Structure formats: C-alpha cells, structure tokens
Amino acid sequence: MERPAPQAPHWVYRPVVRWSFLVLVALVVLANVVSKVARLPTDAVGYHNRGVSDIERGKYAEGIENLTRSLALDPSRADSYVTRGFARNRMGNREAAIADYDQAIRLDPANAEAHAGRAAVEVARDHLKRAIEDYTNAVGLDPESADHYRGRAVARQRIGDEPGALKDFDRAIAIAPENGRGYLRRGDLFYDQGQWREAAGDYRRARHLLAAGADRNRASLLLWSARARLGDRQGATEELGAYLRGTKPRRRDAWLSELSGFLQGKRTEQDLLNAAGSMDRSRLGERACEASLFAATQRLLQDDRAAAVALWRRCLQSGEKDQYAFDRTEAEIRNVLLGFRAADLDEEDRASLSLKPGVGLSVVRVRDGGPAARAGLTAGDVLLTIDGGAANPRRLADLERRKAPGQPVTLGLIREGRKMTAVIRPGSFAPTR
Missing domain, CATH: 1.20.5 (Single alpha-helices involved in coiled-coils or other helix-helix interfaces)
Incomplete structure (x- = not known):
C-alpha cells in the first residue's frame, strides 16, 4: 500500500x-x-490648476500652498497671484492679499481681476476711496463685467455716494439681468433709503433668481421687512410662509426657521435672542446681529422706537461689519435716530474750505420728516463740529451708537459759505414708513 x-x-x-x-x-x-x-503636478501650470481646484472646493489653505509652489516655479504668473490673493482675503489675511494683488498688477497692469480683487480687500479694510479707484480701473479694463459695477456700487453706497451707487447697480443689472445678486444689492440700497416699495420689488426678483441658500433666505426675510414697513404686514407674513413651504426641508436651516417663526408671530423676541446665542457658537455675533435687526423691526412696527434703538445698538456692538444685518442696522439707526446721511469730505473739498485734515462731513441725504429735517438740516450742508468736537466719520458713528434718545445734538456747519448751528433732537423720531 x-x-x-x-x-x-x-x-x-x-x-x-x-x-x-x-x-x-x-x-x-x-x-x-x-x-x-x-498625478502630482510637476510644473507651474499643474500646481496652479490644483490650487484653483482646492479654492473652488473651499480648501483655501491647500489652495494657497499649491499656488505658492506654482509661483516658486514661475514667479511671472499674474493669475496665480490673483487667485492666491482671493484665497488669502477669504482667510482674513488682508495684508498678504493686498501684496499678492499689487504684484499681479505690476506683472499685468491690464488685469481687471487683479484691480477688482484688490478693491474687494480695500472694501473689507474700509478703505473705500481706494476701493472705488480700483473698481473704476477694473471697469475701464472690462466694461462688460457686472461684478465690477456691483462691487463699485457697494463701495459707493458705503461712502455715502448713493446716486453713484444706484447708477452702478442699474448698469450691473443691465449687463446681467438674470443675476440675482444685482437685485439683492440694489434692494439693500433702497432699503437703507427707506424706499420700501422699490426694495420689496428688488428682493422679490432676487429671490426668484437666486439659488437656494443664504442669499435667497436673506432676500425673503428682508422682503418681509420691506412689505411690513409699507403697512402690509399680513401680506408679508403670508408671502414668507409660502416661501418656506416651497423650500425643501433639507435646504431649510434651523436658523431660518427661528427667524421666520419670529416674524410670523410663532416665537417671542426672547425665544429668538436665546436661539441666536445657543444654536451655533462659531457664528454667535452674526446670529445676534441678525436677530437684533428683525426684533428691532417688530418693535418699530409696534411704535416702540426706544426699544428698537436699543436692539440696533446691540447688533452694532457685535462688530460683525461684514454681515448684511450690520449694514442694514447702521442705516436703520441713522434714519430713525438722526434722519440724515453724511459722507467724509475728500482732501480737495477740505482745502477749498480751509479745513484741517480729517475734519468735515458732507450731508448727502436728509430724510423727510426726520429729526435732521425738523432741525433744518439740508443736503449739501458741511458739518464742522458734532457737540463741540471735530465732525468726522468716527465721531458720527459714536453718536449713532451712544447718544440717548431725547438728548440734543449740536451741529456746527457751513451752508453756502455761511457758518451756522443746528440742533437735532434724536427723540423726535422719523416716521416708521
């Protein structure tokens, strides 16, 4: 075997x-x-493309790293500096962003995106005159870009040149009538001027054109405010409810539900303020400012102006200057508490009036029926002093944030070459609508 x-x-x-x-x-x-x-890039173009891809996905740090590698291989690439400048600005590194845009412009002076990108950083740094100059260069290089006109319009609005801002918004919309952001931004201008009907029309158009997301939600909420200020609070609430019912649940964030619930009368003011402080700690200031804006609107509609002012000031204390609620709040408190809009004088105007550097504000708009109008202030007046101190943007902002309603404000001014005085009483509030 x-x-x-x-x-x-x-x-x-x-x-x-x-x-x-x-x-x-x-x-x-x-x-x-x-x-x-x-698969790793081995040349400047490869690293540039990889950086652009990172930035498009919101990976700014990785994008900056790849663009830096691209520039190490080819420092003559203006487009890499432009893109890295954008990413650095988004990460809050303003100085580095400006340096990138400066270098891009040195390499390619005709690069419209470089001028516009630097302008956007200057707006964030509140250097508005520089921003307007850069946007103007961008418009000259690329006159068919709606983005450049819209950017310049925002800068002009912030500096007080509202007619110039409106002209730029109109041009941006004419170039790109299907871009909802043009209507959204122009609606903000009308809102800040108290032109509620025009604001409502633009916000409604923006909501129709914008994709689902934060801007579309914002348009819907501000549309409610504009309609309510026109006296149609019920219609505003019904339209907001219809928008919410048409929003897919997975796209409706919890904060939108809190805000809309408050505007519809389903939540109290305290409920809203509590939610703002507890829902997302990383966005605490932004939420607090937004909640204060809409809570103040409700108070104003109830004719409780003192409470509205207190809520607006709560928003301003957040310091969230890059948020739409902060901008709308500044305009609201300016209109209701003082009733006028003033812009900083440029050095040429100061020289013609023999004023010292940093002194002087030009009154660009006086709201009908408001405290300033009742005190006799008119557009074109040049403010020299505010309560005895030099009139400048910082002092005016401090007045808006701190002056108690009812306490008189003494303004020294020049009108057609003649010096005079006006006394505004912030307690004599402008009409709510």
Whole structure:
C-alpha cells in the first residue's frame, strides 16, 4: 500500500502565509503611492490648476500652498497671484492679499481681476476711496463685467455716494439681468433709503433668481421687512410662509426657521435672542446681529422706537461689519435716530474750505420728516463740529451708537459759505414708513 507523501507541519506554513500577505499589502500601498506621485503636478501650470481646484472646493489653505509652489516655479504668473490673493482675503489675511494683488498688477497692469480683487480687500479694510479707484480701473479694463459695477456700487453706497451707487447697480443689472445678486444689492440700497416699495420689488426678483441658500433666505426675510414697513404686514407674513413651504426641508436651516417663526408671530423676541446665542457658537455675533435687526423691526412696527434703538445698538456692538444685518442696522439707526446721511469730505473739498485734515462731513441725504429735517438740516450742508468736537466719520458713528434718545445734538456747519448751528433732537423720531 502506497503511503501519502509526507506533509510539513502547519507551523512551517504559517510564517510563509503571513509574510506573503504582508508583501501583498506592501505592493498595494506602493502602487497607490506611485499612482499619487505620478498625478502630482510637476510644473507651474499643474500646481496652479490644483490650487484653483482646492479654492473652488473651499480648501483655501491647500489652495494657497499649491499656488505658492506654482509661483516658486514661475514667479511671472499674474493669475496665480490673483487667485492666491482671493484665497488669502477669504482667510482674513488682508495684508498678504493686498501684496499678492499689487504684484499681479505690476506683472499685468491690464488685469481687471487683479484691480477688482484688490478693491474687494480695500472694501473689507474700509478703505473705500481706494476701493472705488480700483473698481473704476477694473471697469475701464472690462466694461462688460457686472461684478465690477456691483462691487463699485457697494463701495459707493458705503461712502455715502448713493446716486453713484444706484447708477452702478442699474448698469450691473443691465449687463446681467438674470443675476440675482444685482437685485439683492440694489434692494439693500433702497432699503437703507427707506424706499420700501422699490426694495420689496428688488428682493422679490432676487429671490426668484437666486439659488437656494443664504442669499435667497436673506432676500425673503428682508422682503418681509420691506412689505411690513409699507403697512402690509399680513401680506408679508403670508408671502414668507409660502416661501418656506416651497423650500425643501433639507435646504431649510434651523436658523431660518427661528427667524421666520419670529416674524410670523410663532416665537417671542426672547425665544429668538436665546436661539441666536445657543444654536451655533462659531457664528454667535452674526446670529445676534441678525436677530437684533428683525426684533428691532417688530418693535418699530409696534411704535416702540426706544426699544428698537436699543436692539440696533446691540447688533452694532457685535462688530460683525461684514454681515448684511450690520449694514442694514447702521442705516436703520441713522434714519430713525438722526434722519440724515453724511459722507467724509475728500482732501480737495477740505482745502477749498480751509479745513484741517480729517475734519468735515458732507450731508448727502436728509430724510423727510426726520429729526435732521425738523432741525433744518439740508443736503449739501458741511458739518464742522458734532457737540463741540471735530465732525468726522468716527465721531458720527459714536453718536449713532451712544447718544440717548431725547438728548440734543449740536451741529456746527457751513451752508453756502455761511457758518451756522443746528440742533437735532434724536427723540423726535422719523416716521416708521
């Protein structure tokens, strides 16, 4: 009888199997590494494209790193500086962003995006005159860009040049009538001027054109405010409810539900303020400002102006200057508490009036029926002093944030070459609508 061939004990095979498995794993890992290395860019164009892809996905740090590699290989690429400047601005590194845009402009003075990008940073730094100059250069280089006109309009609005801002918004909309952001921004201008009907029309158009998201929600909420200020609070509430019912649940964030619930009367003011302080700690200031804006609107509609002013000041204390609620709040408190809008004088105007640097504000708009109008202030007046101190943007902002309703404000001014005085009483509030 034939015997089977002898077999090695199992303890002989076990190490062989183990090592074979480890070798196989190592080969797979090595293949992945080789594949990734093969896909890595090896030239400036490759790193640039990789950086752009990162930034488009919101990965700004990775994008900056790849663009820096691109520039190390080819420092003459103006487009890499422009894109890195954008990413640095989004990360809050304003100085580095300005440096990138400066270099891009040195390399390519005709690059409209470089001028517009630097202008956007200057707006964020509140250097509005520089921003307007850069946007004007961008418009000259690319006159068919709605973005450049819209950007300049925002800067002009903030500096007090409302006619210029409106002209730019109109041009942006004419170039790109299907871009909802043009209507949204022009609606903000009308809102700040108290032109509720025009604001409502633009917000409604913006909501129709904008994709689902924060801007569309904002348009819907401000549309409610504009309609309510026109006296149609019920219609405003019904329209907001219809918008919410048409919003897909997965796209409706919890904060929108809190705000809309408050505006519809389903939540109290305290409920809203509590939610603002507890829902998202990383956005505490932004939420607090937004909640205060809409809570103040409700108070104003109830003719409780003192409470509205207190809520607006709560928003301003948040310091969230890059948020729409902060901008609308500044306009609201200016209109209701003082009733006028003033812009900083440029140095040429100061020189013509023999004023010192940093002194002087030009009154660009006086709201009908408001405290300033009742005190006799008119557009074109040049303010020299505010309560005895030099009239400048900082002092005016401090007045808006701190002056108690009812306490008189004494303004020294020049009108058609004649010095005079006006006394505003912030307690004599402008009409709510």
